[in-house]
Amino acid sequence: MPEPAPSDIPVQAAIPEAIQAPSPHYHQYRCLQGSPLSCLEPANSGQARCEYCGFPAFLPGQGQLVGKQGQYQIGHPLGRRGISRLYDGLRLGAEEPVVIHEYLLPERYFSPAEQRQYQEAFTSLAGLALADGRMQDLRIVTPLEAIADPSGDRCYLITPAVDCSPTLNRYCAEHGPFSGQAVVDMLNQVLQTLTFLHQQKFRLPSGQVQTGIVHGNLSLDSLLWVESHRQADLQGFVYLADLAQWATRFDPALVNRGEADPQQDLAALGQIAFYLLNGATVNQQGQPLNPRLDGDWPTALYAPLQLFIRRLIGVEPPFVSAEVARMALLKLPPEAAVSQWELRQAEILTAHRSGYRPYVPLLIAAAVVAALASITWLLLRSRQPSYANSPLPPCCFADIGAVPTGRYPYASPEFAYWHPLIQTSLDTSTLPAPPLFNQLQARYPDLTLIGRSTPTAATAIAAIQSGQAEFAILPLIGPLPADITATIIAYDSLVPVVAFNYPDRTKGLTDALDGEVSLPQLKQLYTGQISNWQQISPVDLSVNRYGSNDPTVQAIFQQQVDFYPAETAAFPSLEMLRLILQDFENDTTGSIGIAPLSQVVGQCSVYPLALSVENEPVSPLILDNGNAVEPDSDLCDRKGSYHPNAAAIRSGSYPLAYPLAVVYPFDNTRSNIGSKLASLLLTQESQQYLMTMGLVSAYPLELRTGAEQ
Structure with a gap:
């Protein structure tokens, strides 16, 4: 480890303890502290080089660098990181905080000709952008500018302020070993x-x-470990920094190495x-830990995870690519029976809620978007999936720029209950406003969206x-393929419903069940293990079960409850509600159905049951005063005074909740209509429409109200 900096040297913070000491470099310079790259001693005298060993000193504060993009x-x-020294900095004019990397070409290792050669290569390779010019957060710290020092022995890389986030080396030293789930x-x-x-x-800076x-x-x-600054989030986002094509070019031990291989990335990640x-x-x-030795692994480690990491490293047959490795990771069986919503936190792009990554029910993920501390003035975004977490949601369609023109096919599952939200040939006279896609095409006449x-x-x-569609609107209920990503636009939930009581019928299921049922009981009801309501309530009624004719709703129920009975009578939601109410008049039958909450919230013929797994039951509906709707609540007389329990549905504490998202290709060579449409649907204008349709906004209440003020 480097020695502590002298107290009279102005440093922002002492280099903290780390689980892996930095490798020594530049041995030809006999540093008194044993590490010329870390030594701050020459800064005492303000000299450009150390008086004792001659190694280039740290730069004095308040100096300036002039680049092509700014000063x-x-x-x-x-301190140092890898082969570079780091400084905090400020982009003048914009007053934007940055990080300055200093790379050295000391004369005992590089001749003047080599110095010029490496400087030219550095400025042409240090940076990258998507070839099609699309702006997309890759969770990679990409340089803002590369500058070669005319003096010949220094180069500088300007990076965003996120680059000063703690490394996993430091974070692990401060917080201890990672749990298996955190490593996943x-x-x-x-x-x-x-x-x-x-x-x-x-596209590289050279144009290549x-x-x-x-x-x-x-x-x-x-x-780098980038903390999330939302109170609800307990996780962070992992950013990749210091790519070899610019960060290791100045390491004398590596200048003659061959081209890197993708397998090298996988093996390093496993390590x-x-x-x-x-x-x-x-x-x-004090001996290096060896993944090939069973005794060097944590004793209580989950065996499938250990095998996966050994394959990454290459101890076991390796994965052929990062994509294949990630698909295998998503298929790992769960380590424990933990709620899917507790195990996902997903890439978010504009990420909001903690604990869910779409189509990754076994993983915590990322967010999606992490807002940096105010001093960074940067909005970070996690691509898969995106979650709404903008500090000020955009107001209207007009606030979203560069909307593509042309004809774009999109996929839409048959019977999907959210069809009225998009284009439809059905009668829309009962809708509060034209479908959103109709509104979009009226606003953008050169944009045509074609349903498939x-x-x-x-x-x-x-x-x-296959390219037959550019996007779809789907519920996120299972693993996404590696070449597909998504942005969450709203939340909904399935709810079990029974008939409401009324004064002439006091022996209804709503009262008998006290307005609630557990998730295990729900599964028993639909598997036939409970055939009479008397098995879980005081009433003696045979169980009659209804399901949806929407295959997507069936898939959601099967994924959430791990079962869907093929013999269940399937109907459209409104027909199902009518039959449940009709059965209520039968003294021998008690019916239950499964329907999306967004199709139930506006009626008062059936009662959506509260659900529980092990904790207190959670109601899917709440009154305006924040209290849960109860069996004695007369919703027919209280229309407009209750609404979906948004906090419970967004957080997943209501067990059958799920997000709806725009799903589109994870490929910058394809059209960006999917991500742009998601931005349009995340405006306040669209979110208000979605809420009138019974869905839960992608934004938490505090963000919505903040935007409305």
């Missing part, structure tokens, strides 16, 4: 980014277009996961992959 003021040194989350995020990095087309880039420098120090699980890189005897019916959500995704 930058140099602040305090932040880290792996999922990094593999997602690596899949994108290895497959997409990028390159398909696929290998990170080549993955380590505990090149993965990182191994270290995080141990919370150390060496054993108690598919049997199921799975076939809708397949249509996107």
Whole structure:
């Protein structure tokens, strides 16, 4: 570890303890502290080089760098990371905080000709952008500018302020070993980014277009832990920094190495996961931990996760790509019976709620969007999926720029209950406003959205992959393919419903059940294990079960309850509600149905039951005063005074809740109509419409009310 900085040297913070000490560099310089790259001693005298060993000193504060993109003021040194020194900085004019990396070409290692050669290569390679010019957060710290020092022995990389976030090396030292689930989350995020990095087309500063880039420098120090600053979030986002094509060019031990290989990224990632699980890189005897030794693994580690990491490292047969590895990760069986909503937190792009990643029911994920501390003035976004977390949701369609023109097919599952939200040939006279897609096309006459019916959500995704559709609106209930991403636009929930009581019939199921049922009881009701309501209530009525004729609703129920009975009578939701009320007049039968809450919330013929797993039952409806709707609540007389329990549905504490999202290709060579449509549907204008249709807004109440003020 580097020695502590002298007290008279202006540093922002001492370099904290880390689980892996930095590698020594530049041995030809006999540093008194043993690490010329970390030594702050020369700064005492303000000299450009150390008086003792001659190594280039840290830069003095308040100096300036001049680049092609702007001027930058140099602040305090932040220590070293890898082969570079870090300083806090400020982009003048914009007053934007940045991080300045300083890379060195000391004369004992590089001749003047080599210095010029490496500087030219550095400025042409240090940075990347998507080849089609699309702005998309890749969870990669990409340079803002690369600057070569005319003096010949220094180069500078200007990066966003997020680059000063703690490394996993430091974060693990401060917080201890990662749990298995935290490592799964880290792996999922990094593999997602690596899949994108290895497959997409990028444009380098030189103008060269390159398909696929290998990170080549993955380590505990090149993965950054970016904290989420939303109170509800307990997790962060993992960002990739210091790509080899610019960060290791100045390492004398590596200048003659060959081209990096994608397998190198996977092996390095597996090694990182191994270290995080141990919370150390060496054993108690000071020997390096070895993933090939069973005794060097944590004793209580979940066996499938250990096998997965061993395959990443290459101890077991390796994965052929990051995409294949991530797909295998998503298929890992659950370590414990933990709620899907507690295990997902998903990429978010404009990420909001914690604990859910769409189509990743076994994982915590990312967010989607992490808002940095106010000093960074940056909005970070996690791509898969996106969640609404903008501090000020955009008002209207007009606030969304660069809406594509042209004709774009989209996939729509047959019988999907959210069809009135989009284009439809059905009678829309009962809707509060024209369908959203109709409104969009009226606003943008050069944009044409063409619906393509598919049997199921799975076939809708397949249509996107094949290019037959550019996007779809789907519930997020299972793993997304690696080449597909999503942005959440609203939330809904399935609810079990029974008939409401009325004064002439006091022996109804609503009172008998006290307005609630547990998730295990619901499964028993639909498997036939409970055939008479007397098994769980005081009333002696045979059970009559109804389901939806919507295959997507059936799939949601099957995924959430792990069962769907093929013999259940299936009807459209409104027909189901009519039959349940009709059965209520029968003295021997008590009916139950499953329907989307958005189709139930506006009526008063049936009662949506509160649900519980092990905790207190959670009601899907609440009154305006915040209290849960109860069996004695007369909703026919209180229309407009109750609404969906948005907090419970958005957080997943109501067990059958799920998000609705725009699903589109995770491929920058395809049209961006999917992500742009998601932005349009996340405006306040669209969100208000979705709420009038019974859905729960993608934004929490505090953000909606903040925007309305």
